Amino acid sequence: MTVLSILIPAALVLGLIGLVAFLWALRSGQFEDLDGAAERILLPDEDKPKKSGGPRE
Amino acid sequence: MSCCAASASLSVPGQAQRPDRRELLDASHDLGDGLVATRLAVPDAHCAACISAIEKAVGAVDGVTDARVNLAGRFVTVKWPRDAVDADAVFTALDHAGYRAGLLDEAESGPDPVLRRLFIALAVAGFAAGNVMLLSVSIWSGADDATRDLFHWISAAIAIPAVAVAGRPFFAPALHALKAGRLNMDVPISLAVILAVGLSLHETLTGGAHAYFDASVTLLFFLLIGRTLDYVMRSRAGAALKTLDRTTPRGAVVVAADGTTAWTPVSEVAADMTVLVASGDRVPVDGTVVSRGVRVDLSVVTGESDAVELAPGETVVAGAMVVDGPLKLTATRAGHASFLGEMRSMLEAAETARPALSRLADRMAAVYAPAVHLIAAATFLGWWAAGGGLHHALTTAIAVLIITCPCALGLAAPIVQVVAAGRLLKHRILLRDGGALETLATVDRVVLDKTGTLTTPTVDPRALEQLADGTLSVAAALARHSRHPVAQAIAAAAPATPIAPDRVTEHAGHGIEGVIDGRTWRLGRPDWALSAEAFAALSVDRRGAPALSCDGALAAAFDLLDRPRPGADGAVATLIRLGLAPTLLSGDGEAKVAETAARLNLESWTARATPAGKIAAIHALQGDGHRVLMIGDGLNDAPALAAADVSMAPSAASDVSRTAAGIVFLSEDMGAIPTAIAVARKARRLILENFGLAIVYNAIAIPLAIAGYATPLFAAIAMSASSIVVVANALRLALPERRSGVAGSAARDDIRTPLTPALGARV
Numbered sequence: 154m155t156v157l158s159i160l161i162p163a164a165l166v167l168g169l170i171g172l173v174a175f176l177w178a179l180r181s182g183q184f185e186d187l188d189g190a191a192e193r194i195l196l197p198d199e200d201k202p203k204k205s206g207g208p209r210e
Numbered sequence: 211m212s213c214c215a216a217s218a219s220l221s222v223p224g225q226a227q228r229p230d231r232r233e234l235l236d237a238s239h240d241l242g243d244g245l246v247a248t249r250l251a252v253p254d255a256h257c258a259a260c261i262s263a264i265e266k267a268v269g270a271v272d273g274v275t276d277a278r279v280n281l282a283g284r285f286v287t288v289k290w291p292r293d294a295v296d297a298d299a300v301f302t303a304l305d306h307a308g309y310r311a312g313l314l315d316e317a318e319s320g321p322d323p324v325l326r327r328l329f330i331a332l333a334v335a336g337f338a339a340g341n342v343m344l345l346s347v348s349i350w351s352g353a354d355d356a357t358r359d360l361f362h363w364i365s366a367a368i369a370i371p372a373v374a375v376a377g378r379p380f381f382a383p384a385l386h387a388l389k390a391g392r393l394n395m396d397v398p399i400s401l402a403v404i405l406a407v408g409l410s411l412h413e414t415l416t417g418g419a420h421a422y423f424d425a426s427v428t429l430l431f432f433l434l435i436g437r438t439l440d441y442v443m444r445s446r447a448g449a450a451l452k453t454l455d456r457t458t459p460r461g462a463v464v465v466a467a468d469g470t471t472a473w474t475p476v477s478e479v480a481a482d483m484t485v486l487v488a489s490g491d492r493v494p495v496d497g498t499v500v501s502r503g504v505r506v507d508l509s510v511v512t513g514e515s516d517a518v519e520l521a522p523g524e525t526v527v528a529g530a531m532v533v534d535g536p537l538k539l540t541a542t543r544a545g546h547a548s549f550l551g552e553m554r555s556m557l558e559a560a561e562t563a564r565p566a567l568s569r570l571a572d573r574m575a576a577v578y579a580p581a582v583h584l585i586a587a588a589t590f591l592g593w594w595a596a597g598g599g600l601h602h603a604l605t606t607a608i609a610v611l612i613i614t615c616p617c618a619l620g621l622a623a624p625i626v627q628v629v630a631a632g633r634l635l636k637h638r639i640l641l642r643d644g645g646a647l648e649t650l651a652t653v654d655r656v657v658l659d660k661t662g663t664l665t666t667p668t669v670d671p672r673a674l675e676q677l678a679d680g681t682l683s684v685a686a687a688l689a690r691h692s693r694h695p696v697a698q699a700i701a702a703a704a705p706a707t708p709i710a711p712d713r714v715t716e717h718a719g720h721g722i723e724g725v726i727d728g729r730t731w732r733l734g735r736p737d738w739a740l741s742a743e744a745f746a747a748l749s750v751d752r753r754g755a756p757a758l759s760c761d762g763a764l765a766a767a768f769d770l771l772d773r774p775r776p777g778a779d780g781a782v783a784t785l786i787r788l789g790l791a792p793t794l795l796s797g798d799g800e801a802k803v804a805e806t807a808a809r810l811n812l813e814s815w816t817a818r819a820t821p822a823g824k825i826a827a828i829h830a831l832q833g834d835g836h837r838v839l840m841i842g843d844g845l846n847d848a849p850a851l852a853a854a855d856v857s858m859a860p861s862a863a864s865d866v867s868r869t870a871a872g873i874v875f876l877s878e879d880m881g882a883i884p885t886a887i888a889v890a891r892k893a894r895r896l897i898l899e900n901f902g903l904a905i906v907y908n909a910i911a912i913p914l915a916i917a918g919y920a921t922p923l924f925a926a927i928a929m930s931a932s933s934i935v936v937v938a939n940a941l942r943l944a945l946p947e948r949r950s951g952v953a954g955s956a957a958r959d960d961i962r963t964p965l966t967p968a969l970g971a972r973v
Binding site for chain 1: 257258262280281282283326333334337340341344345357360364368
């Protein structure tokens with residue numbers, strides 16, 4: 154039964170990681186615009202390198 | 211504006227009543243560092259291209275540091291320094307990008323703390339339920355002695371904090387109800403959860419075999435799902451008044467005796483002052499017309515779109531729009547006494563007097579909670595009297611409470627409403643208020659408005675035939691680029707044409723522009739399409755109808771005609787067949803109303819109904835014990851919409867009406883009304899079925915629990931199974947549509963198929 158001392162904490166920690174990840178996602182506003190997130194991947198990337206890519210000014 | 215109103219969906223709600231800088235600042239929230247965030251509704255945003263177009267347009271406005279579209283909420287968040295807030299610039303930018311925009315209602319802006327708390331509770335309960343259940347399964351599969359006790363201890367360590375966090379949405383209202391001496395559904399829930407944890411803790415401490423930790427957290431998890439869905443479906447009432455405030459001008463230009471003009475707040479305008487109103491502005495106070503030959507759009511009062519020419523001495527009311535001004539008037543009543551002020555108080559009164567929704571779930575709770583408590587108490591007394599011992603009597607009574615915890619009952623109504631709302635959305639019907647669906651199913655009288663609801667203005671085909679050769683083809687070629695009903699009517703009137711205009715752009719609220727052979731053609735509002743001189747030369751009665759222009763010169767003018775909305779005949783026929791006795795209430799004149807009523811076979815109609823008259827008619831029906839569905843679109847219908855038990859408005863309706871209505875239909879087709887009623891009736895039947903299933907579950911589980919057979923394993927299986935059955939039953943509402951495939955034919959099928967059984971269920 155000693156295996157329980159490893160498996161139970163492992164199961165709980167994995168569960169907790171999931172819970173914390175969800176709460177973090179909720180707090181950082183990732184659930185605020187689910188439709189928008191789905192559409193935004195279709196937009197061309199606008200955050201191309203501004204200065205580092207080309208010759209320095 | 212009259213053309214705009216005539217061509218309803220071309221009109222820009224935000225444009226005529228654009229909020230000013232102060233309103234924008236009022237609605238913004240402070241981010242610190244002098245920055246504010248403003249949320250603007252952009253109802254037309256629907257795709258990736260819209261996101262980028264809106265963000266580019268708003269981002270290019272001076273001072274804006276960030277613009278981000280929220281597609282789910284259909285709004286854009288604009289971040290800018292407080293000093294740089296410029297209402298005109300941002301609305302103009304959005305207008306040029308082709309998007310209607312407006313301020314968000316207070317209730318709709320800002321993150322919702324209640325929903326957030328529910329989500330957190332749901333996450334915690336879900337986590338706890340999963341882990342505790344895992345340990346419980348081990349116990350049921352035979353873990354015993356020290357292992358079982360260890361598992362009980364771990365379960366306690368997870369369940370107790372989880373219940374403390376996730377149970378709060380139930381504990382607080384339960385306490386509140388008890389303090390007020392009432393019982394609601396939260397009382398048995400809280401009692402069951404707390405007693406289950408208490409009993410389990412006792413079992414754990416004494417090394418007993420039966421701990422109900424899993425039951426307490428899974429209960430919370432299922433119930434929180436129901437509670438969250440229910441909250442999402444709840445209405446955001448009271449927003450209609452806010453929108454009305456935006457129609458009210460804040461100030462008036464007062465002409466002093468010496469001829470000088472000064473801007474005066476409406477509250478300071480007294481009777482007999484002379485007020486000047488420019489074209490395109492709304493009249494700020496009620497008054498008597500002084501100037502000659504000014505046309506005014508009175509749609510705010512009558513709901514009719516044609517602008518009326520007012521003679522000196524006639525009265526004009528606050529909120530009316532001056533089409534070609536300036537209009538000079540002598541104030542008679544200002545502020546609260548004015549027409550808009552009266553509308554405001556009528557709306558306020560109607561909203562508070564609206565019959566309270568007696569929600570099925572609440573009525574169920576009123577019976578259920580006391581019954582459950584009585585059964586538990588009887589179990590306790592019974593076992594005690596029978597000599598079962600205090601401990602056994604107590605554990606059995608608590609087991610009864612756990613088993614009867616209204617898990618399936620909590621899911622029964624909200625899950626059906628969510629599925630029904632999804633189904634309605636496929637038919638382009640928006641449910642603003644979950645309660646509206648329940649009421650809609652029980653409606654037995656329908657009151658309809660005419661213009662904008664039963665009829666839409668369209669182009670007179672007889673006049674089209676008289677157009678010069680070629681102009682109709684050009685108009686049709688341009689009109690083909692717009693989905694506006696008037697444009698489509700023009701496009702449909704012309705034979706196929708090879709003309710292909712270049713650089714066609716549609717200007718929301720104005721019309722369509724295109725280039726043919728180097729010449730710029732415009733089709734739309736005459737004041738936009740024509741040059742200033744050409745517009746001035748246009749006869750006054752032509753100024754309300756759309757015009758076609760070539761390089762600013764008039765090429766053709768179109769006549770507008772009242773035409774029934776598509777599907778109006780069928781919808782009204784269905785309503786009559788359903789015994790809902792539709793009544794027509796219109797602000798329009800007798801002849802037009804009688805004609806429409808005759809065409810649609812409506813026996814009962816009233817012409818020249820004022821907003822107060824419409825409310826009175828609805829109250830009279832309600833007084834006879836009827837439940838009334840009101841369908842209307844104009845600002846003048848708003849109080850009536852608020853007074854009816856449930857109301858529907860087309861999406862082209864005025865802001866106030868849309869907010870006052872519980873249901874908004876986005877399609878042009880009037881078939882939306884019977885469809886909504888059909889779905890509502892089916893939903894009601896499913897909710898009742900679900901309650902029935904929950905009762906069957908209790909009928910089986912309670913005797914077993916009273917007999918003392920409700921072990922934690924039995925509780926876990928019975929409660930989960932009942933919840934799954936209820937959810938599965940609710941999902942049946944989504945089934946027929948999936949089979950029929952084509953949305954259009956599905957809409958028609960819905961009118962017939964689900965109604966027959968639904969009617970049967972009502973008898």
